Structure formats: C-alpha cells, structure tokens
Amino acid sequence: MKPDEFAAKLMKATPDQLEALDDAHWRYISLIGLVSDAVPADVVEADQKAYPHFIKLNGAMTVFDDADCEVFMASVTGLPVEMCAAWRDKDFYTLHGETADEMADRQQTQP
Incomplete structure (x- = not known):
C-alpha cells in the first residue's frame, strides 16, 4: 500500500481507533517475539495462549507475517482488516522510510 493510500484509510479512523491499532x-x-517489554507480560502470555498459530519460526528466526498481523489486529480490535493493513503499512513506512514493496524492489535490483 502506498503512503497516500494508507493515509486515506487511516484518516477515517477515530483517535481511539488509532490508539487501538x-x-x-x-x-x-x-x-x-520481535520485541520484549513493550506490552505487559500477562497480556503477551494471554495472547500466546489464545493465538499460538501466529507464532512462526524460520529456524531460530521469528517470522513476521503480514496477513497474520492484519488478522490478529482485527481480532483484538474489532476493526476492519483493511484498516489494520493500513496501520501496519504506515508503521513500516515510518520505520523504514519506504514501503515494503519499494524495499523489495530495491533489494532485487542490488547486485
């Protein structure tokens, strides 16, 4: 999703919905398991019991799965998956300064 697309989708969200996202x-x-100490341990433990199917490893590496992230976020917020995807894409763009598609394209063209 491009920045103008996720921005347009998130403009429809209330401040409470943005906080929930x-x-x-x-x-x-x-x-x-990508971060620790960002969420209370009891919440993480409850989520791990309720949503074990989202915990995936590739060897010893944690796997971030876009679709799983969207479904999990929608499940715990009650918000539409499309809005959750917009938040995820906004977060990626904010962190990396480019979209996931732009990063993938750039990495494919590097020797």
Missing part, C-alpha cells in the same frame, strides 16, 4: 500492532510483534 497501535496497541494491537505492539501486541502482535510482542506475541511473535
């Missing part, structure tokens, strides 16, 4: 995203990355 942020919290849900932190919960997902805590659930799969």
Whole structure:
C-alpha cells in the first residue's frame, strides 16, 4: 500500500481507533517475539495462549507475517482488516522510510 493510500484509510479512523491499532500492532510483534517489554507480560502470555498459530519460526528466526498481523489486529480490535493493513503499512513506512514493496524492489535490483 502506498503512503497516500494508507493515509486515506487511516484518516477515517477515530483517535481511539488509532490508539487501538497501535496497541494491537505492539501486541502482535510482542506475541511473535520481535520485541520484549513493550506490552505487559500477562497480556503477551494471554495472547500466546489464545493465538499460538501466529507464532512462526524460520529456524531460530521469528517470522513476521503480514496477513497474520492484519488478522490478529482485527481480532483484538474489532476493526476492519483493511484498516489494520493500513496501520501496519504506515508503521513500516515510518520505520523504514519506504514501503515494503519499494524495499523489495530495491533489494532485487542490488547486485
């Protein structure tokens, strides 16, 4: 999703919904073990019991799965998957300064 697309989708969200999306995203990355100490341990433990199918490893590496992230966020917020995808893409863009598609294209063209 391009920045203008995720921005347009997120402009429809209320401040409470944006906060819920942020919290849900932190919960997902805590659930799969990408971060620690961002979410209370009891919440992470409860999420791990309720959503073990989202915890995936590739060897010893945690796997971030876009579709799983969207479904998890929608499940815990009650918001549409499309809005959750927009938040996830906004977060990626904010962190990396490019979209996931732009990053993948750039990496494919590097020797």
